[in-house]
Amino acid sequence: MIGLVVVSHSQKAAEGICELAGEMGGEAPLEAAGGDSGEIGTNADRIGEAIAAADEGEGVVVLVDLGSAVMNAELAIEMTDANARIADAPVLEGALNAAVEATNGQATMESVLEKAEEAREYRKR
Amino acid sequence: MYGMADKATQRAAIVAAAGAVADRLEAEKSHLTDLDSAIGDADHGSNLARGFRAAAEAVEDDEESSPQELVKKIGVTLISKVGGAAGPLYGGSIMSASQTLENGLTTDTSVDFAEAYLEKVQDRGGAQLGAKTMVDALTPAVHTYKKSIEVDELPPLTAFAKATAAAEHGVEYTVPLRAQKGRASFLGWRSVGHQDPGATSTWFIMQELLEVADNYLEGETDVDARSPTIPDEAPEELKES
Numbered sequence: 207m208i209g210l211v212v213v214s215h216s217q218k219a220a221e222g223i224c225e226l227a228g229e230m231g232g233e234a235p236l237e238a239a240g241g242d243s244g245e246i247g248t249n250a251d252r253i254g255e256a257i258a259a260a261d262e263g264e265g266v267v268v269l270v271d272l273g274s275a276v277m278n279a280e281l282a283i284e285m286t287d288a289n290a291r292i293a294d295a296p297v298l299e300g301a302l303n304a305a306v307e308a309t310n311g312q313a314t315m316e317s318v319l320e321k322a323e324e325a326r327e328y329r330k331r
Numbered sequence: 332m333y334g335m336a337d338k339a340t341q342r343a344a345i346v347a348a349a350g351a352v353a354d355r356l357e358a359e360k361s362h363l364t365d366l367d368s369a370i371g372d373a374d375h376g377s378n379l380a381r382g383f384r385a386a387a388e389a390v391e392d393d394e395e396s397s398p399q400e401l402v403k404k405i406g407v408t409l410i411s412k413v414g415g416a417a418g419p420l421y422g423g424s425i426m427s428a429s430q431t432l433e434n435g436l437t438t439d440t441s442v443d444f445a446e447a448y449l450e451k452v453q454d455r456g457g458a459q460l461g462a463k464t465m466v467d468a469l470t471p472a473v474h475t476y477k478k479s480i481e482v483d484e485l486p487p488l489t490a491f492a493k494a495t496a497a498a499e500h501g502v503e504y505t506v507p508l509r510a511q512k513g514r515a516s517f518l519g520w521r522s523v524g525h526q527d528p529g530a531t532s533t534w535f536i537m538q539e540l541l542e543v544a545d546n547y548l549e550g551e552t553d554v555d556a557r558s559p560t561i562p563d564e565a566p567e568e569l570k571e572s
């Protein structure tokens with residue numbers, strides 16, 4: 207199954223998003239990579255470990271929040287052997303969409319990325 | 332030919348540079364944190380000081396690694412110890428640019444390293460010149476270094492001293508600009524009038540590299556960023572008109 211990693215500056219936010227996404231796609235490997243050494247921030251090594259943990263060999267889609275989360279996720283992906291890609295999507299809505307798609311038997315990296323990125327279109331009013 | 336030091340000397344210089352940068356950033360910790368608390372999240376000083384200390388420790392007893400491997404190790408250690416944007420920007424760019432040092436640290440490879448480092452910082456951070464970031468200090472520094480060596484044929488030490496002076500101009504240039512990247516950009520107009528911490532730490536690091544280089548190389552260090560020469564012919568593309 208395609209794995210998912212949620213990267214946020216806040217560990218609580220990353221875990222909370224994983225909790226929500228797990229409700230939607232409970233079987234997909236979901237890893238939270240939030241915070242940096244217990245503080246607000248992001249860390250490439252930590253994201254790399256989460257990618258390794260979420261990878262079952264079919265690839266990993268990475269959801270990120272802001273700024274350095276993107277840079278550290280890019281760096282972690284460059285340093286890993288796993289096939290991992292960043293979804294250009296809002297972190298929470300994207301993670302939920304991705305988790306649903308990942309549990310679909312025909313899911314591929316492309317389809318999970320596509321579903322995650324569809325979340326960009328969600329309007330709130 | 333300048334800068335043909337043997338590998339042992341290169342290694343010693345790299346280790347000395349890492350230690351000098353760690354000491355300087357430790358000493359500037361509260362200064363950088365003050366700059367960062369004005370327009371960022373107040374962690375630049377302590378993050379960088381912690382990271383470079385760990386990097387200096389990682390290379391100080393290493394007698395096995397080549398110069399290239401030592402530089403890469405500094406980058407990898409920074410990635411793991413410095414979170415936020417500074418980890419990937421400093422550590423990731425040093426790691427990536429270390430590929431240019433396969434044949435060790437020479438005049439030519441130092442220019443290649445500088446260009447690769449700048450390119451990676453710009454690519455990773457997506458910041459253009461004038462966005463009030465470290466790119467504003469790095470770009471004039473790298474341009475001045477390359478030109479001083481390749482056009483003016485100055486000794487590398489003199490070229491690096493000019494590059495460091497150029498970086499200072501860049502740091503000053505960040506003060507009146509509105510931030511367009513990073514957390515400072517959320518402040519919008521309120522960021523104007525504040526000096527960018529990343530540009531400042533880049534300049535501090537260059538000052539330390541210059542001090543260390545002065546122990547190994549011949550040249551002048553009391554120089555400014557202005558060119559000693561006037562271009563004696565029009566560039567190719569302008570000749571016909």
